[in-house]
Amino acid sequence: MKRSHYLIPTLKEKPNDIEQVSQVLMFRAGMLKKVQNGFFMYLPLMQRSLKKVSDVIRKHMEAADSSECKFPILVSKETLEASGRWNAFGKEMFKLSDRSENEFAISPTNEEAACFAAECFVRSYKDLPFSVYQIQQKHRDEISPRNGVMRAREFMMKDAYSFHADEACLDAYYNRVHKAYLAIFNELGLDVVAVSADTGAMGGSGSQEIMAVSPDGETDICRCGSCGFAANAETVPCVAEGSGVRGQGSGNADEIKSFIPSPESRTPSPEKKHTPNARTIDELVRFFGKQTKDFLKSVIFNADGELVVAMVRGDREVNDVKLKKILDAKTLEMATAAEIGKTQKTVVGFVGPVGLKGFKIIADYEVAAMRDFIAGANEKDYHLTCVNPSDFTAQYADLRFATTGEKCPACGAELQFAKATELGHIFKLGKRYTDKLDLKFTAKSGDLQTLTMGCYGIGVERTVASVVDQHHDDKGIIWPVNVAPFTVDLITVDTTNAEQMRVSEKLYTALQKKGIEVLWDDTDARPGSKFADCELIGFPLRLVVGRGVVNGKVELVDRASGEKTEVEVADCVKAAATKLRSPAKK
């Protein structure tokens, strides 16, 4: 392609509404244009990189025996209600209706369609396993679209679905896709880590996220340097300091009881103190002059309409993902002051467990190990001091977020925290959807059995953006050869010079003939701005046709290393091809 006919609106300055490094570079390189909040125009360079990434994904999916298809983008309300996701996905879905008032959603993912395929085509175990995938636009009405194309309301997703006769087969296939994902990201030059994850609105028994570690990442992950444990921070099981108990769920009741002293074994009783205007932990710390860990933090949640009190030590945070799982709730939100006020049993800012009736109380394991702490008195402007776990009853569970200094649940070494971008997510859905949709097949035994299912996603734009994030310098992007929109930038320094133009034209044709993706910068811009654009856009190679042509020489520059070589015009196509096959290391 010739630059003079190609739309590449590079920007000299940083767009004012973008902060993330990868996004600033992509906008400046003329790959993207924002249309509306969360919606972007993909300009030619973006399209080319997306295609490169998609093709790498396709190659590895096909190698994993998954075949490409395409499902409809609109899904009927009826279908989504059958799987229970009309509500589970709720406001995240864009909804619309047809002329007969039938309601549809623009699919946020396509489990239902995949299930329909299984329903149509799977009769017996002989039809299993099978796996299909698509690379298709997805729409999600995000609460707050952010960071450009990293969290948009319309994006490309590779979503794959597999169906199996049993769990063992699913496990094996899941591991295959896991490997395929690592191979995909490796081929794209991305440094990624697989972490165990929450299944969220998808549901299912197990899942892992493939994360690109980045200071601009939106997710916290934990990694253990000594045993290799890695997990999304929100799922990390926490050790209860002081009690030694660790775990998820709500078990260990007996173990916990042994840490709670009987009321007779200690002297002071809870004492009511006037604490005007001290509601938050910070205000209480100032009021009492004690440490945050000497207080009990009580947070009221609305779980499927029922109010639940969650309690953690004052210096901890309630982990809503864990709480949701413990309660097995479909929706979980913080209760509003109005909802709490209506109960007349407690007052926001002064919530505490002692004497609190009519609420389900769930406390973090650590609370059992707290002694003589301060908690709300369920009365405006009053707190209780000298409260102990024996003063109330609660269900104990692992309820808090992992935090700095947290120990590895696998080996006990200290966990390292990092920010990361979620590029892929794989789920063992098991029978969660197939049960609801009643998908059966005839097993070898002749019995009718329910299908077992897995699903596997990759965010395509995010992947492109992460490549930019991991491959750039202060001048711009440094594309790995196999994701680069073009691999060679052919720069004619002086377009008014007939000899330079003649040689450029010749090289342009020769490069194309050789199958090299070349952009010829045939514009009459000044050399300085051509070079700057070349580095900003990040072509792996730059071929400069300039003053050297009188001696039959052109210049070949490697973007990553900055290495410059003078090459004979006659040899330069071959030299470029060689370099592209084995690009110099930085």
Add this chain to the structure above:
RNA sequence: CGAGGUGUAGCGCAGCCCGGUAGCGCGCUUGGUUCGGGACCAAGAGGCCGUGUGUUCGAAUCACAUCACCUCGACCA
């Protein structure tokens, strides 16, 4: 959804406090000089100052409302 911030030329911004018919840099057009790291000179084009209502003789500027966008938070108990 909550808090804060920003909307002025294609892009990046100043002007607003203290009302008096809009400015800078880049980009764009034309002519000229340049021509290997974002040139220089000259002459131009380009704005419903997000939108609406109000205050005022007069509003980019003040007030209210509204919309859009950005950042942080979604954990405040």
